[in-house]
Amino acid sequence: xxxxxxxxxxxxxxxxxxxxxxxxxxxxxxxxxxxxxxxxxxxxxxxxxxxxxxxxxxxxxxxxxxxxxxxxxxxxxxxxxxxxxxxxxxxxxxxxxxxxxxxxxxxxxxxxxxxxxxxxxxxxxxxxxxxxxxxxxxxxxxxxxxxxxxxxxxxxxxxxxxxxxxxxxxxxxxxxxxxxxxxxxxxxxxxxxxxxxxxxxxxxxxxxxxxxxxxxxxxxxxxxxxxxxxxxxxxxxxxxxxxxxxxxxxxxxxxxxxxxxxxxxxxxxxxxxxxxxxxxxxxxxxxxxxxxxxxxxxxxxxxxxxxxxxxxxxxxxxxxxxxxxxxxxxxxxxxxxxxxxxxxxxxxxxxxxxxxxxxxxxxxxxxxxxxxxxxxxxxxxxxxxxxxxxxxxxxxxxxxxxxxxxxxxxxxxxxxxxxxxxxxxxxxxxxxxxxxxxxxxxxxxxxxxxxxxxxxxxxxxxxxxxxxxxxxxxxxxxxxxxxxxxxxxxxxxxxxxxxxxxxxxxxxxxxxxxxxxxxx
Numbered sequence: 001x002x003x004x005x006x007x008x009x010x011x012x013x014x015x016x017x018x019x020x021x022x023x024x025x026x027x028x029x030x031x032x033x034x035x036x037x038x039x040x041x042x043x044x045x046x047x048x049x050x051x052x053x054x055x056x057x058x059x060x061x062x063x064x065x066x067x068x069x070x071x072x073x074x075x076x077x078x079x080x081x082x083x084x085x086x087x088x089x090x091x092x093x094x095x096x097x098x099x100x101x102x103x104x105x106x107x108x109x110x111x112x113x114x115x116x117x118x119x120x121x122x123x124x125x126x127x128x129x130x131x132x133x134x135x136x137x138x139x140x141x142x143x144x145x146x147x148x149x150x151x152x153x154x155x156x157x158x159x160x161x162x163x164x165x166x167x168x169x170x171x172x173x174x175x176x177x178x179x180x181x182x183x184x185x186x187x188x189x190x191x192x193x194x195x196x197x198x199x200x201x202x203x204x205x206x207x208x209x210x211x212x213x214x215x216x217x218x219x220x221x222x223x224x225x226x227x228x229x230x231x232x233x234x235x236x237x238x239x240x241x242x243x244x245x246x247x248x249x250x251x252x253x254x255x256x257x258x259x260x261x262x263x264x265x266x267x268x269x270x271x272x273x274x275x276x277x278x279x280x281x282x283x284x285x286x287x288x289x290x291x292x293x294x295x296x297x298x299x300x301x302x303x304x305x306x307x308x309x310x311x312x313x314x315x316x317x318x319x320x321x322x323x324x325x326x327x328x329x330x331x332x333x334x335x336x337x338x339x340x341x342x343x344x345x346x347x348x349x350x351x352x353x354x355x356x357x358x359x360x361x362x363x364x365x366x367x368x369x370x371x372x373x374x375x376x377x378x379x380x381x382x383x384x385x386x387x388x389x390x391x392x393x394x395x396x397x398x399x400x401x402x403x404x405x406x407x408x409x410x411x412x413x414x415x416x417x418x419x420x421x422x423x424x425x426x427x428x429x430x431x432x433x434x435x436x437x438x439x440x441x442x443x444x445x446x447x448x449x450x451x452x453x454x455x456x457x458x459x460x461x462x463x464x465x466x467x468x469x470x471x472x473x474x475x476x477x478x479x480x481x482x483x484x485x486x487x488x489x490x491x492x493x494x495x496x497x498x499x500x501x502x503x504x505x506x507x508x509x510x511x512x513x514x515x516x517x518x519x520x
Contacts, residue, residue, distance in 0.1 A: 038092060038126040039362065039398050039416065041296060041310050042230065042252035045070055045079040045091055048125060051313055057118045057338045062108065069104065073097035092126050102128050120395060121339050124363040124417055130396030153473060153483045155442040161485030163472060165495045167213035171206055185232030185297070186515045189246065192272020198246055200231040205248050205265070207283065209275055219276040222285045226253045226260030234300040235267070236321055244268045245325045247305055249295025262288040262295065264326055286326055301347035302355060304375065308342045311335065316342035316359055323377040331379050339364025344401035351408040352430055358411065360401050365393040367402050367413055369430050389431040394420060403456050410478045412461055414451050418506045421451050422463070424478050441471045442483040447504035453513050464511040466490070467504040
């Protein structure tokens with residue numbers, strides 16, 4: 001493909017192969033929509049506000065005022081009932097209710113009964129949109145219509161551009177609306193000539209052989225309770241110690257009412273040569289016990305396990321798994337104050353001669369950067385590594401996840417608050433990140449899509465864009481990302497050009513995750 005005078009190569013065979021891993025999950029339309037009403041996830045409104053009271057950033061009276069507003073606009077909503085945690089999108093979901101809460105927050109701030117940052121945190125969690133700009137709030141918060149707010153990325157491709165869809169898998173079908181029929185987290189593992197996808201679902205974990213993407217088959221299903229919407233997986237592979245393990249965690253008890261557990265699966269018994277038979281069940285899974293509310297997303301790197309809780313009390317819980325992968329040892333957590341939610345995390349190795357943990361802090365509207373260079377199996381439990389920097393706060397966003405360029409110079413951040421979609425930061429000096437700009441997928445002016453997760457491989461950024469499907473951007477020039485391909489995993493799940501779901505909007509159906517980890 002040619003853009004200006006620059007020749008843009010088609011995707012390599014390896015990168016084409018990685019896309020099918022995303023489609024194993026991404027091509028499945030979710031059974032029911034999770035509205036953009038808010039980002040409470042598995043929390044109740046009451047528990048979120050109570051946490052802010054415990055931090056001293058919200059008074060009991062203010063908490064009660066907001067709870068009263070929540071029931072005023074939805075009399076059937078009970079903010080104290082854990083059983084309705086799944087339906088938190090029903091609270092402050094209408095324009096009228098959002099405006100009423102915004103007015104209340106403005107009044108509390110203007111009368112000096114509430115800090116700007118507290119109001120911004122509540123606005124981010126409840127998807128109220130941007131509240132203030134930097135000149136008004138004084139908290140380094142950039143308003144949504146700031147000059148750095150970019151528009152849709154340029155593009156000039158036709159059809160699907162540089163993407164070729166190689167296959168699709170839907171083991172469980174579309175199912176019924178039982179709050180567990182969701183494909184969610186995905187990762188990969190390769191050994192010898194075989195490639196496997198680790199596919200999370202509301203029912204548990206599928207291990208799929210994707211060596212031949214035109215003939216995907218399941219070699220094992222591991223049932224797991226809880227986590228009907230939120231389950232995630234990552235791998236710990238240490239060839240020098242002959243370690244190959246997958247960790248699977250979940251948040252919430254949707255569907256079956258069971259509190260989820262953390263699992264570790266020994267992958268060393270997966271074949272690297274001939275194929276397993278269908279549902280042969282070659283691996284052993286160990287239940288490590290209940291993790292109530294601890295695992296919204298999961299990350300593994302440097303012999304460390306990161307359980308990202310999406311809860312400001314806990315933040316990211318960090319464990320050593322190098323000494324004993326089957327018995328993680330707790331080291332520290334990053335929470336404990338307002339806005340330190342840890343919705344997701346990413347590890348940058350050898351960045352400015354340091355190893356860094358970049359935490360996407362959700363309603364904190366920023367990515368905090370922790371120096372974890374010295375964190376290892378000898379780390380003293382409870383000690384905290386230093387925070388050395390953070391990205392600028394952007395009003396109205398929800399800091400969902402992040403991924404760095406392979407040279408560790410640029411950080412790409414994904415906003416689930418539908419304010420800017422994606423932001424690019426220069427982190428060549430991680431103690432002082434600089435916001436370079438924001439951008440959206442190429443059709444965003446026509447269809448207001450919502451991004452979820454993204455990853456970088458080489459010059460390409462791959463983004464799971466919910467209803468807009470998988471979108472691929474050339475980031476050779478990070479100041480001007482350029483969309484080069486797509487596959488409509490939600491609107492055209494079968495890849496035959498028939499749009500079964502014709503509309504793209506800011507709802508969170510569709511492309512959930514993307515993974516290239518099969519190549520590690």
